[in-house]
Amino acid sequence: MTGQRDQLVVVSNRVSGLTGRGAPGAQGGLAGALEAVLKRRGGTWCGWSGNERGEFTGDVHINYRDGIRKATIDLEPQDVEEYYNGYANSTIWPLFHCRLDLTRYERNFGKGYERVNKRITDCAAQLIGPGDLVWVHDYHLMALGKGLRMRGIANRIGFFLHIPWPPVRLFSSLPFHERLVSSLLKYDLIGFQCDEWLENFLHYCRKDLGAAVDEQSGRIKYEGVTTHARVYPVGIDFDHFTALADTPEAQEAAWWLRSSTRERIAMIGVDRLDYSKGLPERLDGIGCFFERHPERTHDLVFVQIAPPSREDVKSYRDIRARLERKTRQINDAFSEVEFDPIRYVKRGFSQAQLYGLYRAARIALVTPLRDGMNLVAKEYVAAQDRLDPGVLILSRFAGAARQLDSALIVNPHNPVEIAQAIRAAMDMPLEERRSRWERLADNVRDENVHVWAGNFLHDLESV
Template sequence: MALSTQDKLAPVLSGRRLVIVSNRLPFSVSVDNGRLSFQASAGGLVTGLASFRESLDQGAALPPEHLWVGWPGNSVDPPLRESVIEQALSRFQSYPVFLSEEQMEQFYQGFCNSTIWPLFHYFTSYTVYQQPFWQTYKQINELFAEALDAILKPDDVVWVHDYHLMLLPRLLRALQRRLSIGFFLHIPFPSFEVFRLLPGQWRREILEGLLGADLIGFHTYEYTHHFLQSVLRILGCEHHMGQVLTTDHVVKVDTFPMGIDVGRFASAAANADTESERRNLEEALSGVRLILSVDRLDYSKGISNRLEGYELFLETNPEFQGKVALLMVVVPSRIGVMQYDLMKRQIEELVGKINGRFGRVGWTPVIYQYRHVPFESLAALYAVSDVCLVTPLRDGMNLIAKEYLATRGDGTGVLILSEMAGAAK
């Protein structure tokens, strides 16, 4: 029988504090008339880690003491920072790392999402190479290292997450050599031929930064293989059974597909709010087979391609006109970024085109929603949909596919899953 995450971690932690480090905290802080307000954050990384952190609270074998370190979602003026730290620690067991708006623009919108994100998802023509972006990326990783150095204990287990902080493991290793450090990448790691498109110094420092960890994890064996190939070709370090020997320690590189809280989704149908919303959807959409599409707004998700495919389906299979409907939910992302605003407009124009071409009184081919979806509503959508369409052009894992199957405990429903999603591996 496979061991649960709790069973695997219990002997590793053994009473030691777990420190989770990510770009974002599980909340965003805002200031209104001098008063602090905290709202839950959205996103796959935060959702996955929040589920894991809840399992810490429920697992008696695991230590209750843990800490989440990251950016609090907005810039905070210096006079308010002590108050934010106090409330973050007391209410969320979290420790904020404060960044200015200018730093976040160069770091998050710059190197992270204009360089690493498109390149690691194989959108090489979208990739921007700017030295100021790289310098800010290094500075922010150093800032995180300094903040952690001030609060870490020698026997802490530090778990660093995702492409925003790939230099951090090596920086922490230089500051505190006794630390146990893990790193997990939530997006694909590209093939060597793509990764080598980064300037020589950048790619070497990224690999060396990651190798500061004791354990490096990826979603799929393919990503793990790509990383080890880049380490060999760029740094000249061979591996034996996934172990890389560096000058000062051994690094284990392995595959750990990210999962979901199956029990939560499997039992969602029994929730009164979910059941009520499911009945409302069935009444409103009676007489048609429902195809569900749920994605965060991003070019890697292939949303426009999905709409074009659906249009072609209606064109070449006229007998299905009036009998199916595509319920497309697009979750807002990176609002105010020109490329994403343009993408949203293109999607909405395609929706209008399809509805104008095929729609008639009593039937709308595409039901489009641009909004955040709470858990109960999402579970209701899963429960009422006959087909779930998950067709990204490239995706590190994609938890929508897993959530849909977990919700359909009766074995009904059809999942159409792109081979380009990590969940298909």
């Protein structure tokens, strides 16, 4: 296609700024990134409203906010159970994070996933003009590209995966895995966050699907269709985030953390409550630190912010109970009359408040067992004082570790390694902290969300 594109149409499970189960309360991650891109370019955002109705009507709800047209549909309770709680979050999410032990394969889940992908496809198809670029996001909607092609949509359609792609042997345990990937290959361009996830995908396409794959260019030919798969590391809206420094919310949050920790070193973790984030393993590492260095108990306070999520899914209720139990055990063993060494905070914070908390924390502990990217690590770097920056401890299994290699990189499964990194961070000289932070900040500043979006959309127009 040639000529000027009329608009950008983004399709995702969640549409930010709306109420309901499917929409986040605060801007961050996928929601914050797409909000920033659409505010700059203008366009349409389509997806599930987050609301449930007793019977599906197909009605599309349209509203306008900040120059963005937002179009949503409501789903039936059965849709939510089979598509969202079921296939997306009980099958795809654990499998793609290499938790085969938590992966549930149920036939109705797959049916519900395809049914809701069809319903969101019907919604999006009404909104796509002849010259529009279409950008579909994440594991909830992998089948949507095929649906749009079946409706005769010939536009350039791209897909970006915000979570890891698993190794071939794990992915091939998924029933009808060929069917899912053949649907993905109807997109013109597929984006991954790091080389490892792309390599896993190309390996599967070549080995199990029998597609013709050019490893150098990422070109895949299958059933007469050519698709390109490439790496696009997602970033944060650096300018917007750092502008929060002078807000009352940020300054009050920083003051609270500094004053409440009573001159002790504050170490922070900020995560959605999820088994992929390695929170119990993180606490094992902190407990190991206190056991190995009892003389440092009074020097460190760890604040873990972990608002609950997906509480309709049993594995998420289990991880919350496990985290609460480990927090109590460590506090029982090491607390004093005047303080507990671990604070577990079960609510979310605004971006401005998080900026202040990051700024006041001398150490950030970002130790997922497996993560597509992890924007918390980048936000922490962006919030630091250039004259007296803190230290980032980062899991080697986060996608961000490929870019942020000046952090202290750890194996999140090894509590001794986490304990050693905590001690190194506490004792790190100012000169080394500055040197490490400068290299991290250069990447976070340069590889921001607008560069990410610009690179992807440029390639989508030109492949």
